[in-house]
Amino acid sequence: MSEKNKLSRNQKDTSDDMVNLVDNIDRQNDLKFNRRSFLKTAVAASVTLGVATLPFSIKAMLNDGDEEPVKVKIGKLSEVGKGESINFNYPTDQEPAILVHTKEGNLKAYNNKCTHLQCPVFYEKEQDVLLCPCHRGFFDVNNGHPVAGPPQRELPLIELELLDDVIYAVGRKIRHG
């Protein structure tokens, strides 16, 4: 005779049919999932979320956030026609950026990581917008602000300087009105 069959009626794990009628009642669960436990969990969640902001402040404290303006040569204006774009890196090699010579003849540059999920952003000449193809996010090429799709924040703006046909990146604004 197996161990299971030896279990008598109304015991946990017995094969007796009657016990199955009360299988869904578990006193342990009643003790665990109740009003008081819910409130305790809410307090724990609130405190955890509050404390979770602390590492960001510590990181911010360690890095004062003031970027040293770096002057980087991007390319020659004569090599970038109207409606064209080129990629470069600014302010470090790890941060990709895009320079756009718009159809109106303006020069605009942004870091080209989409502010939604960091996908690369491309210049869409026909619609004159910056497009993130991952989730169809659109940014205004004139100010870098999101105009459609999931992104909520603007692309970091890279300030430009034009000297003798050579375009330089001279600074960056993460938030720019």
Add this chain to the structure above:
Amino acid sequence: MAKKMCWVIILVTLAVNVVMLHFTIEAYFGLEYNHVFGNTIFALISSIIALISYFYWRRLEYSNEK
């Protein structure tokens, strides 16, 4: 009534802290560090209020038991 107020305060602090964490991350990635510090202070105050409310609620809840 006091216990209900504790519930309300705790749930409000939970909502506040969700929003504060969101704002903190946004400000951190936006390099707006003064906002990061402000949000952290707000979130920590909110957490302390949640804890005080909880301890007060616990005192009322368990002292009423027969």
